[in-house]
Amino acid sequence: MTRNLLLIFLSIFLVGITAQAQEISAMQAPKVVSPEIASDNSVSFRVFSPSANAVTLNGSWMGYGETLPLKKEENGLWTVTIAPLNSSMYHYNFFIDGVSAIDPTNPEALRDGTHYASLLMVPGGAAKVYQLNEVPHGSLSKVWYQSPSLDSYRRMYVYTPPGYDSGKETYPVLYLLHGAGGDEDAWSALGRANDILDNLIAEGKAKPMIIVMTNGNAWQTSTLRNVPGTSAPTRETYAKFHGQFEKSLVKDVVPYIEKNYRVKATKESRALAGLSMGGAHTITASTEYPGTFGYIGVFSSGIFDPNADMAELEKKFTALKASGVTKYWVACGKDDFLMEANKRLLAVLDKTAFEHEYHESEGGHTWANWRDYLVIFAPQLFK
């Protein structure tokens, strides 16, 4: 195609882009820039609506349930600029006359279970480990497997480190579990587990490893079975499936991974960690199947039941200890609503003289903490 013809091609083509090329995009051409991060890390949020009555914002740097009003300018543009944020990863939602919305001009939305928020990455500094940097990237795959324990065909995400596809090496495996309300998508989308490992591996801080991110909702085959109007799981659902996910993890997922991936199939090359409900899954799976996992991480979780049979638990933790655990790592935020549960776990570990490390952070039950915990935990694995 000559230069001249090329320009005609492009003219037609760019009309297409504006008019209707790939339908959805064209329907919603952005009118404003939002979010906009200034050089001092202050952030401006903008929404165009001449007719809204009120536009507010909630961000993950704010308190739970707090909202910040945007101010309407004469041209119909709503705007607010917030004080500089620390370099980190955040998420936020607008509320347009009370209706929760993602930022219509922000191309990156995060899904948490059934709901969406927009991503705000304030780059540099402490955010570097979460960012997509110019480093080798592993692959992230959505993989289906048969779970005889749950009698279902289920989906998980598998991260394979840079070099996996072209190499012959075998790798250790971290099984990484999400919390209640989440699913197999959570640790990559919200937890940035793949980006974090890409970055840690590139810096030589973590060993190359495979990460397996399952769906911990035993009654669900994958998040794709979510349909509008589906009720949240009830107490009866949780009760019916208690312990079943943990069984399927050890009896179905671990064997599937060890059959189909190039992995080191020993306790010293298997780690298990989880947040909140996933921390409870971690405690159960590790104590019910001692000798399976050599590294254990419990994030923002613990022994939920204040009247738990501590003698029984001590027996189980003693057996787990005897099976040989290289590292037991516990982390919790000072303001976490599960702090009492966390303390009960620490008490059992102390009582059984189970060597462990405890990391108490600022903040509460948040993805900001869970990402940080992974950043601290992953470098301790498989050394």
Place this chain on the structure above:
Amino acid sequence: MTRNLLLIFLSIFLVGITAQAQEISAMQAPKVVSPEIASDNSVSFRVFSPSANAVTLNGSWMGYGETLPLKKEENGLWTVTIAPLNSSMYHYNFFIDGVSAIDPTNPEALRDGTHYASLLMVPGGAAKVYQLNEVPHGSLSKVWYQSPSLDSYRRMYVYTPPGYDSGKETYPVLYLLHGAGGDEDAWSALGRANDILDNLIAEGKAKPMIIVMTNGNAWQTSTLRNVPGTSAPTRETYAKFHGQFEKSLVKDVVPYIEKNYRVKATKESRALAGLSMGGAHTITASTEYPGTFGYIGVFSSGIFDPNADMAELEKKFTALKASGVTKYWVACGKDDFLMEANKRLLAVLDKTAFEHEYHESEGGHTWANWRDYLVIFAPQLFK
């Protein structure tokens, strides 16, 4: 854990879910069911907002730019019920006082380039081939590769069919290209290419194959490099990179796939298809590199330039024909704004007596058509 202790555990746990487990979900507990599909396939949409002035809706079953108002009930619930839709896959957006939003109670959102819409799957009938059915599922992987041709490290999606991970078989490969405004995510998210192939393979209608979905924007390494406020590509950007993506596809992507996957590396086992801009990429890549692809599909595209040098094009198509193309398949919607471009392609094929098949559908430049085209095209491959 005993039954009794389990109930305490669950009580604490369910409080957690409601209060703050996995942050984002809890912030936006759905108050209504939307969309709701009735038994006759009529669909109700609902948004709760006592204070909005106007709530409207655009869906992919409606005309471009058309909106449908929702009606406010006394309790602040906005609602509209539409006449029965044919079983198929649709997408839609709400406009809350003019602000484009996804349905806050619908867990499935689709991203098209920089913008989002909510999924509406009206199941059964013709939708069956797009749905997640109880059939074996392939894996969908996000894979990074070096592109020396573009001097960049880029991301693509690779679908491997059911059985790939555990087997030793080699497979043919379909390279499937998106349109302008889209990226490497488009053919799986909007095009349902993985679901379509899962379903066609399960029914024995298509051969098991690998599908490679690249990012056709040569100036972009992946959609992840989209940041808020990034300008749309200009005419100069398109001009600067003209032909470069096609080169990288043949020189970088095909060799990467053939090195790292179990594939049949022959022309008869390579297919190339694309929509709109991806159709133009398909025409260029196939004519510039004759002998590479044995199957070619051009969807809603063609020769964009009305003043194209037809003699030159005929020469190229004659050379392509001589290289041995098993199937050349062209499809376009009757109302497509690129119909003239499509006709120019058909004219070149006719003029060169290039054996081809032409499928003219209803409708225009839409994902509904592109999904249908894949459903018709894939079964014709590698037979």
